[in-house]
Amino acid sequence: MLETSQADEHTFTSSVRLVHAVGMHARPAVKLTKLAKKFQAQISVRVAGAPEWINAKSVAKIMAMRAAHGSTIEIKGAGSDAQAAVAALVDLIATDFPDGNS
Amino acid sequence: MTDTVGIVIVSHSADIAKGTADMVRQMVGSEVKVAFCGGNSDGGLGTNVPLIIDAINSAWSSRGVAILVDLGGAETNSEMAVEMLEPERQDFVVVCNAPIVEGAVMAATESAGGSSLAQVKAVAEELSAG
Numbered sequence: 078m079l080e081t082s083q084a085d086e087h088t089f090t091s092s093v094r095l096v097h098a099v100g101m102h103a104r105p106a107v108k109l110t111k112l113a114k115k116f117q118a119q120i121s122v123r124v125a126g127a128p129e130w131i132n133a134k135s136v137a138k139i140m141a142m143r144a145a146h147g148s149t150i151e152i153k154g155a156g157s158d159a160q161a162a163v164a165a166l167v168d169l170i171a172t173d174f175p176d177g178n179s
Numbered sequence: 180m181t182d183t184v185g186i187v188i189v190s191h192s193a194d195i196a197k198g199t200a201d202m203v204r205q206m207v208g209s210e211v212k213v214a215f216c217g218g219n220s221d222g223g224l225g226t227n228v229p230l231i232i233d234a235i236n237s238a239w240s241s242r243g244v245a246i247l248v249d250l251g252g253a254e255t256n257s258e259m260a261v262e263m264l265e266p267e268r269q270d271f272v273v274v275c276n277a278p279i280v281e282g283a284v285m286a287a288t289e290s291a292g293g294s295s296l297a298q299v300k301a302v303a304e305e306l307s308a309g
Contacts, residue, residue: 110292111207137285
């Protein structure tokens, strides 16, 4: 897990390695989306270096990003609760999408 | 969390309907009401309007109900079931133009976040939009 960086007062970015054995398949995508939706902040994610950011609250787009096992996921949040949102998503991915917090 | 949009799954096959509902419950969780129906009274393939109405009632929510269907008759019978509801409830039920399994999981995921019926339908139909 890398440190969170802060671009301005309400924008936070961080990155985390995807440890899930088969990458971002359906079940992790649902968990990530559901968690993202609990925050007001605009949250986007991408595989590190990818040209486009993807809306973390869109389950179809998260599934379609097909992030592979071992890839690094960048997470960006903007809004009043962005810091907590980014931290929560990093934790979800770093802990391999545990059951029970949905 | 207040009420969430309910999900109804209508397949020609009872097994597909139940299996799809199982996937939704396991992947998305229990905060969204899910009802399903499929098959005819002889245990064969088919859909029928009274069972669809029962499923709509079972998944009913003040936020509305989104229906996911498989082939032809499932869609027409679902539309007929909606037309047979009380007029004041008809505006709160929509049939989604989406693949049944993927659409149900995505609709339920969107619903779990507290989204409106229109948003839930739009997300389910994102898949068909290509």
